[in-house]
Amino acid sequence: MATIAAARTSCQIATWRPLVRVEDAAASSSSSRCGCCCGGETLVVPQLSSLSSTYGETKTALTYRNAAAGSASSSSWGRMAYSRWDRPGRGKRDRSYGDKGKRERSDGEKNARCGLKNFRHSSFSSSSSSSSFSSFCSFSSSSCCGPRETTRGQGLNDDKLKCGRRSWIFQCNAVPGGEDDGNPELESGTAPSSRKEEDRRSAAMAAATSPAMAAAAAASARAAKPRDEYRKIEYVYNPKEKIDSFAQTMSTFENLPRSLTLFSPCKVNVFLRVTRKREDGFHDLASLFHVIDLGDVIKFSLSPSTRRDSLTSTVSGIPLDERNLIIKALQLYRKKTGARQYFWIHLDKKVPTGAGLGGGSGNAATALWAANQMCGGLASEKDLLEWGAEIGSDVPVFFSHGAAYVTGRGEFVEDIPSPFSQDTPLVLLKPPEECATAAVYKRFNMAMASAAADPEKLLDKIRLEGLSQDTCVNDLEPPAFQILPSLRALKQRVAMAGRGRYSAVFMSGSGSTIVAVGDPDPPSFIYDEEEYADLFVAEARFLVRRANQWYAPAGTGPGWASGDAAAAAAYEQRPEDDGCRGAQGWGEGDLMDLRLPFSYEA
Numbered sequence: 080m081a082t083i084a085a086a087r088t089s090c091q092i093a094t095w096r097p098l099v100r101v102e103d104a105a106a107s108s109s110s111s112r113c114g115c116c117c118g119g120e121t122l123v124v125p126q127l128s129s130l131s132s133t134y135g136e137t138k139t140a141l142t143y144r145n146a147a148a149g150s151a152s153s154s155s156w157g158r159m160a161y162s163r164w165d166r167p168g169r170g171k172r173d174r175s176y177g178d179k180g181k182r183e184r185s186d187g188e189k190n191a192r193c194g195l196k197n198f199r200h201s202s203f204s205s206s207s208s209s210s211s212f213s214s215f216c217s218f219s220s221s222s223c224c225g226p227r228e229t230t231r232g233q234g235l236n237d238d239k240l241k242c243g244r245r246s247w248i249f250q251c252n253a254v255p256g257g258e259d260d261g262n263p264e265l266e267s268g269t270a271p272s273s274r275k276e277e278d279r280r281s282a283a284m285a286a287a288t289s290p291a292m293a294a295a296a297a298a299s300a301r302a303a304k305p306r307d308e309y310r311k312i313e314y315v316y317n318p319k320e321k322i323d324s325f326a327q328t329m330s331t332f333e334n335l336p337r338s339l340t341l342f343s344p345c346k347v348n349v350f351l352r353v354t355r356k357r358e359d360g361f362h363d364l365a366s367l368f369h370v371i372d373l374g375d376v377i378k379f380s381l382s383p384s385t386r387r388d389s390l391t392s393t394v395s396g397i398p399l400d401e402r403n404l405i406i407k408a409l410q411l412y413r414k415k416t417g418a419r420q421y422f423w424i425h426l427d428k429k430v431p432t433g434a435g436l437g438g439g440s441g442n443a444a445t446a447l448w449a450a451n452q453m454c455g456g457l458a459s460e461k462d463l464l465e466w467g468a469e470i471g472s473d474v475p476v477f478f479s480h481g482a483a484y485v486t487g488r489g490e491f492v493e494d495i496p497s498p499f500s501q502d503t504p505l506v507l508l509k510p511p512e513e514c515a516t517a518a519v520y521k522r523f524n525m526a527m528a529s530a531a532a533d534p535e536k537l538l539d540k541i542r543l544e545g546l547s548q549d550t551c552v553n554d555l556e557p558p559a560f561q562i563l564p565s566l567r568a569l570k571q572r573v574a575m576a577g578r579g580r581y582s583a584v585f586m587s588g589s590g591s592t593i594v595a596v597g598d599p600d601p602p603s604f605i606y607d608e609e610e611y612a613d614l615f616v617a618e619a620r621f622l623v624r625r626a627n628q629w630y631a632p633a634g635t636g637p638g639w640a641s642g643d644a645a646a647a648a649a650y651e652q653r654p655e656d657d658g659c660r661g662a663q664g665w666g667e668g669d670l671m672d673l674r675l676p677f678s679y680e681a
């Protein structure tokens with residue numbers, strides 16, 4: 080049975096029509112003899128008719144956005160469709176996709192055989208390299224000879240397109256139903272003449288977040304190019320496959336979020352043993368990691384860009400370009416999955432950098448998770464964990480469920496039940512000075528390692544007896560304290576002053592954060608002494624996540640705790656909400672720009 084798909088139909092940004100359900104293709108499809116010269120059989124696909132009849136028109140427009148531009152189905156589409164732009168009076172610009180397209184290009188004379196010589200159009204295309212749409216289609220269920228227009232027919236021919244085969248002509252009109260005030264991106268007469276032009280119009284689309292702006296953008300697009308200069312036509316050789324894939328696309332992606340706001344936690348290393356220096360310069364570790372509920376908030380939104388992600392942040396001092404671990408993660412996700420979706424990202428930074436808390440690594444892991452959510456789950460969590468190791472040693476651990484015994488460089492993550500109560504209070508103290516991870520490792524030598532502390536025994540002891548000072552061993556403390564002697568003093572003073580209050584005081588990762596466990600408040604000298612006036616002080620708790628959900632800080636209620644969509648919705652409703660829609664925000668009035676899971680590159 081063909082997949083049942085919900086599709087939105089619309090032709091205008093400002094006045095979206097309601098959803099239309101495209102019903103089972105296979106059950107009701109029928110075939111009829113083609114009335115054209117070749118007498119071939121033409122498949123009539125009823126759901127297209129029903130779509131049409133919904134509006135009492137022979138043409139109905141569908142435009143759709145797919146969050147995961149670039150998913151696996153792209154290749155099959157590429158093989159099925161051939162398209163190009165012709166510019167009347169200015170020569171032709173052909174684009175073919177896949178082998179089939181190439182073969183078809185020079186095959187014009189076959190048109191005569193299937194009667195397509197009477198099919199007139201001056202130009203046609205699927206979306207080609209359009210950045211923000213893939214198809215804007217009028218369906219005509221007339222016959223394989225297509226809509227009632229005539230064509231010079233170049234590019235139409237393929238064995239499969241002969242009328243004797245079950246073939247389908249799928250006409251894409253830029254202006255659905257001939258209406259005039261459509262989406263500027265989709266109007267006829269606005270074929271992308273260059274990438275620059277496309278980008279300009281993508282920007283116009285992106286800017287068109289209100290009906291008024293949309294109308295202005297449409298007017299500007301109309302002014303920029305004469306109308307009816309172009310038509311877009313797409314040929315689909317296997318209608319059932321096409322409809323099914325379309326239906327599948329819609330089914331899969333209708334529930335995907337267009338924006339997602341996620342909590343991006345950090346971690347502490349409850350103990351950290353360095354077991355060996357490796358040939359590649361890295362060090363093997365054996366460490367009990369635990370995710371904690373100090374974290375950043377990152378908002379991811381689908382971007383119409385086909386070239387880059389855009390990152391903004393509440394703090395200065397971290398790179399916002401390709402050096403940022405969020406951008407690295409999104410690039411890696413696209414590379415691994417073939418997805419072509421780009422993002423707008425806003426990072427609300429709370430975790431200090433250079434703190435040994437893996438804040439940047441947590442951001443990277445969160446970005447991988449978000450991309451996967453917004454692109455239709457193309458990767459498993461195991462994939463994400465493995466890919467995370469390519470970004471940084473601390474990234475994989477965030478794909479545990481919160482507590483993990485980690486070995487190797489950080490890539491072997493043994494997910495373990497948290498040995499701690501989630502109510503255990505922690506206080507984090509970080510001086511303004513950062514500890515550069517590479518510098519700390521560089522200064523480390525094996526003579527500094529606490530050889531007596533077998534990591535597995537440490538883990539067992541913690542599991543049996545809970546945290547104690549003697550189990551919180553960190554082999555990176557000596558080199559970090561060499562680099563930052565005041566850190567040693569801080570740790571000692573906290574341990575002394577907190578005797579009886581804290582069950583353990585230790586440095587996390589490569590520093591410079593000192594963690595005290597057992598009380599949410601720092602010792603009073605931290606507040607009393609001028610020396611510590613600039614200290615970062617934060618209360619935290621151990622944090623775990625549920626299966627198939629991302630981390631949500633404890634105490635934030637069912638919003639964060641019940642999953643990404645609800646979390647995002649809760650976050651969206653904050654007073655300082657910037658007006659963007661939350662996850663799954665497919666509300667009326669949304670810009671309906673549903674992209675297919677692929678995009679064509681010129």
Ligand SMILES: C[C@](O)(CO)[C@H](O)COP(=O)(O)OP(=O)(O)OC[C@H]1O[C@@H](n2ccc(N)nc2=O)[C@H](O)[C@@H]1O
Pocket residue numbers: 348351360361362363364366435437440470471472473474487488489516517520588589
């Ligand atoms: C100190 C820890 O935070 C403990 O969790 C991590 O080991 C550091 O992880 P990270 O910040 O993700 O570090 P990466 O970005 O992978 O590496 C930064 C640099 O630290 C050194 N490095 C890092 C990890 C490791 N296991 N051995 C190392 O020697 C390498 O010189 C590397 O070039």
Ligand SMILES: Nc1ncnc2c1ncn2[C@@H]1O[C@H](COP(=O)(O)OP(=O)(O)OP(=O)(O)O)[C@@H](O)[C@H]1O
Pocket residue numbers: 396397398402403404405431432433434435436437438439440442443473514516588589590
């Ligand atoms: N998204 C990001 N957030 C924070 N820092 C980032 C990010 N992307 C890149 N960086 C760079 O990475 C450096 C280390 O940042 P991070 O917060 O991961 O430090 P850390 O706490 O020492 O991490 P780790 O415990 O993994 O060593 C920063 O100085 C910053 O320049």
